[in-house]
Amino acid sequence: MNDDARAPAPGPASATATPLSRRGRLTRWLVVLVAVALLFGVWGAWRVLAPATDDVRAQLAASERDRRGQSDRIEHLQQRVATLGRSDQISRDANRDLQSTLAERDEEIAALRADVAFYERLVGSTEQRRGLTAHAIRMQPQNGAAWHFTSTLTQNLNRGAISAGELTLSIEGTRDGRLQTLDWDALRQQEDAPGVEYSFKYFEQLEGDVFLPEGLTPVRVKVRLAPDSGAAVERSFGWAQVAGEGGSG
Known part of the structure; x- marks a missing residue:
């Protein structure tokens, strides 16, 4: 008989050892592959989600x-609206003050023109000759019971003569x-x-101040000139x- 025929057949332990070793290696490789896949999945998800998060933050x-x-x-x-509002209010107030001032000036000019016309007639040759008289008086209220008076005295009878008195x-x-x-005396207290x-x-x-008692209703004012x-x-x-208006009797 030859040597090959005499060689003993492999035992059962040797026959099963090789498949088990292969299965263990395959299992390890599968675990590694799964881990790598998971890592790649996590990395891919982070790559996908991270830019979106950055975009949201941006x-x-x-x-x-x-x-x-x-x-x-x-x-x-x-602020501009408030500034423009204040400027508009300032402009309105300034315009109102200006209009009031112009109206006062117009009244003053009209009064001066009337005075000039009166004085021209007074000293003119055509004006009727009159002796000393109180041409007009104006009463204006002041604080409390005080009244300020302005009286205009005239005379053109004696041209050039001085009229003096109280x-x-x-x-x-x-x-x-x-x-x-x-x-x-009572008016002057x-x-x-x-x-x-x-x-x-x-x-x-002539100008001066007088005082009226409380409860008095004035009816008439009399001017007395004592030369x-x-x-x-x-x-x-x-x-x-x-x-408050002025006038003549």
């Missing part, structure tokens, strides 16, 4: 910047249903109150005629 940052920019623009526009007032009115007359002195050739305006020589001259004016 969008949120851009939105925040836009919101801040809009807030700044809105605040700037609000002016006093008396006021008639009603109080508690009774007629009452306040003389110069002073005993032996001196009159307002005048001295002029053709005309002069240094000659008889006194008196002239009465209705209160409604002269209170």
Whole structure:
């Protein structure tokens, strides 16, 4: 018999050892492949999701910047509106003050023109010759019971002559249903109150203050001129005629 026939056949342990070893290697390789696949999957997911997260953050940052920019623009526009509103109000107030000033100036100019026309007639050759008189008086209310008076005195009878003397007032009115007359001392609230002195050739305006008691309703004001020589001259004016407006009797 030859040697090959005599060689003993492999035992059962040797026959099963080789398939088990192969199966273990395959299992390890499968585990490695699965782990690698999982790693690649995680890496791929991160690659996919990370840019999206960055984009969202960038969008949120851009939105925040836009919101801040809009807030700044809105605040700037609000400030401009407020500034324009104040400028418009200032312009309106200035225009109103200007209109009021112009109206006052127009009134002053009209009054001056009337005075000039009156004085031209007074000193002109065609004006009727008149002696000393109170041409007009104006009463204007002040604080409390005080009233400021302005009286215009004239004369053109004696051209070039000086008229000099004192002016006093008396006021008639009603109080508690009774007629009452306040003389110069009562109006000035002073005993032996001196009159307002005048001295002029053709005309002069005299001013002063008087005080009316509470509850008195004035009806008439009387101007009395006491010249240094000659008889006194008196002239009465209705209160409604002269209170704040001026006029002649």
